[in-house]
Structure formats: structure tokens, C-alpha cells
Amino acid sequence: MKIVNKAVEMISKTNLDGQITPVKFRLIEEDESWIEIKVDQVLTKELNKLAGNKMWVYECQSLISGTLKRYQLRYEIDTCRWQLFKI
Incomplete structure (x- = not known):
């Protein structure tokens, strides 16, 4: 997987226990067009602490442009921001 570290706009769901x-999600490409990706499957979810920031790390996979791809999404708990970290 290649590190891209891009901010994304996310639609997420939260259950009664507060689990996200x-x-x-959608992100801006280099040509300033938006790409929208539906999360087909969450493979793993773990809580990490990087540089003092707590974040949820999600390993996911989706069908993107006809190809099944794995990628990593990160949710920073303190800032409430989502990132596409690797794809």
C-alpha cells in the first residue's frame, strides 16, 4: 500500500455504544475532481496512539474502478477528522 495521507469527507454510523x-467517503483528486468511495468491508479496527494523538485505524476494502483495493482510514479522536492514510 502507498501512503497518501489525504483528508476526506466521511459518512459514518455510530451505534448505541458509541462505536464508529x-x-x-469522498476525496479531492489532483485535477480537483471529487471521487466517492463506498466502504464495502471493514477488515480490522484498532486504537492507536501516534505522536500523542489517539486514533482509530480501520483496514478496509472496496471495489474501486472495477478493482478490489485495500486501504487504511484513520479517525483522530481529539480533532474528529478522517484521513485516507494508505491505499
Whole structure:
């Protein structure tokens, strides 16, 4: 997987216990067009602490442009921001 570290707009769902699950996100490409990706499957979810920031790390996979791809999404707890970290 290649590190891209891009901020994304996310649609997520939260259950009664407060657990967050990503559903769909979109990001800006280099040509300033938007790409929208539906999260087909969350493979793993773990809580990490990087540089003092707590974040949820989600390993996911989706069908993107006809190809099944794995990628990593990160949710920073303190800032409430989502990132596409690796793809």
C-alpha cells in the first residue's frame, strides 16, 4: 500500500455504544475532481496512539474502478477528522 495521507469527507454510523463505523467517503483528486468511495468491508479496527494523538485505524476494502483495493482510514479522536492514510 502507498501512503497518501489525504483528508476526506466521511459518512459514518455510530451505534448505541458509541462505536464508529465508516460507510462512505469522498476525496479531492489532483485535477480537483471529487471521487466517492463506498466502504464495502471493514477488515480490522484498532486504537492507536501516534505522536500523542489517539486514533482509530480501520483496514478496509472496496471495489474501486472495477478493482478490489485495500486501504487504511484513520479517525483522530481529539480533532474528529478522517484521513485516507494508505491505499
